[in-house]
Amino acid sequence: MASETRPFLKMNGLGNDFVVWDARQQPLRLSRDAIAKLGDRKSGIGFDQMITVEWSSLGVDAFMRIHNRDGGEVSACGNATRCIGRLLMEEAAKDVVTIETSAGLLHAFEAAGPRSVTVDMGKPRLEWDQIPLAEEFADTRAIELQIGPIDDPILHTPAAVSMGNPHAIFWVDDVEAYDLERVGPLLEHHPIFPEGANISLAHVFDENQIRVRVWERGVGLTLACGTAACAVGVAAARDGKTGRKTTVHLPGGPIVIEWRESDHHVLMTGTTEVEFEGEVDLETLSWRKTGPGDEPREAGAAS
Numbered sequence: 001m002a003s004e005t006r007p008f009l010k011m012n013g014l015g016n017d018f019v020v021w022d023a024r025q026q027p028l029r030l031s032r033d034a035i036a037k038l039g040d041r042k043s044g045i046g047f048d049q050m051i052t053v054e055w056s057s058l059g060v061d062a063f064m065r066i067h068n069r070d071g072g073e074v075s076a077c078g079n080a081t082r083c084i085g086r087l088l089m090e091e092a093a094k095d096v097v098t099i100e101t102s103a104g105l106l107h108a109f110e111a112a113g114p115r116s117v118t119v120d121m122g123k124p125r126l127e128w129d130q131i132p133l134a135e136e137f138a139d140t141r142a143i144e145l146q147i148g149p150i151d152d153p154i155l156h157t158p159a160a161v162s163m164g165n166p167h168a169i170f171w172v173d174d175v176e177a178y179d180l181e182r183v184g185p186l187l188e189h190h191p192i193f194p195e196g197a198n199i200s201l202a203h204v205f206d207e208n209q210i211r212v213r214v215w216e217r218g219v220g221l222t223l224a225c226g227t228a229a230c231a232v233g234v235a236a237a238r239d240g241k242t243g244r245k246t247t248v249h250l251p252g253g254p255i256v257i258e259w260r261e262s263d264h265h266v267l268m269t270g271t272t273e274v275e276f277e278g279e280v281d282l283e284t285l286s287w288r289k290t291g292p293g294d295e296p297r298e299a300g301a302a303s
C-alpha cells in the first residue's frame with residue numbers, strides 16, 4: 001500500500017514556531033508519539049506547537065486544534081492564532097476572520113505593519129478556579145508559591161492568569177539572572193497548578209515596556225509566547241505596574257498588548273512568518289521541504 005504524504009506549512013510568530021496542517025478536506029489525527037517525533041529539533045521537523053486547521057462546527061472561518069511539542073492537546077496559542085488568522089484572511093481575501101478554539105471564539109484582523117495581525121484574545125480569567133489553581137486564593141495577583149530555601153527563595157509569589165491556558169508570572173529585576181531551564185520544569189509541574197502552567201519571568205524596565213522570558217508548558221524555553229505576553233500585560237496593568245497598553249519584549253521580538261478598558265478584552269498584535277512549505281510521509285514520518293516561505297522583508301521595514 002502506498003504511504004500517505006501530507007503537505008504542511010512551517011510558520012512562526014516571533015520565532016515561536018509551528019507546523020500547520022490543513023485538515024479541512026482530509027482529517028488528520030497523529031498519535032502523541034508521532035507529534036513528539038516530528039517536533040524533535042534534532043531528528044524531526046522541529047517545532048514548538050503543531051496546529052491543525054479543521055472545519056468549525058459553529059460555522060465560523062475555521063477551528064484551530066493545538067498540540068504542544070510533547071504531543072499534549074491544549075486550548076490556546078496566541079502566536080499561532082495570529083498565523084492562522086493571516087492564512088485564513090489571505091485565503092478568503094477578508095480583513096477579519098473568526099477562529100474557533102477549544103477555549104472559545106477569537107477574532108483576528110489585519111494590523112498596520114507587514115504581516116502583522118491583531119487577535120482579540122477575549123477576557124482574561126482571573127479567579128483561582130478558572131486558572132486553575134489547586135487551592136482557593138481570593139487574590140490571584142500574588143499567590144503563595146515559592147521555590148528554593150524558605151528564608152531566601154529563588155522565585156516567589158507569582159501572579160496567576162488564564163488566557164484560555166494557565167500562566168504564572170514572576171516579577172523580577174533581571175529576567176536573565178535565572179536559570180529558567182532548571183526552575184521552569186519545577187514550576188510548570190508544581191502541585192498548585194493541577195493542569196500545569198506556562199511560566200514567565202517579567203521585568204517592567206520602562207514606562208509600559210516589559211521584558212519577558214517564558215518556559216512553556218509541554219515545550220520548554222521558547223522565543224515567544226503570545227498568551228504569556230497577554231497574561232503579563234494583564235498582570236502588570238492589574239497591579240498598577242503599567243498602563244493598559246504595553247509592549248512585551250520577548251527573546252524573539254515585541255508583541256503589543258492592550259487590555260481594553262471598554263470590554264476587558266485583550267488585544268495582541270505582532271508579526272507572522274511563513275518559513276517554508278513541506279510534506280511528511282505519515283508512515284515513516286520522514287519529511288522534506290517543497291517550497292519557499294515569505295520573501296525576506298525589506299531592510300528597515302517595521303517588524
Ligand SMILES: N[C@@H](CCC[C@H](N)C(=O)O)C(=O)O
Binds near residue numbers: 068075076077165219
Ligand atoms: N506558544 C503559545 C502557547 C502554546 C500553549 C502552551 N504551551 C500551553 O501549554 O498552554 C502562545 O503563543 O500562546
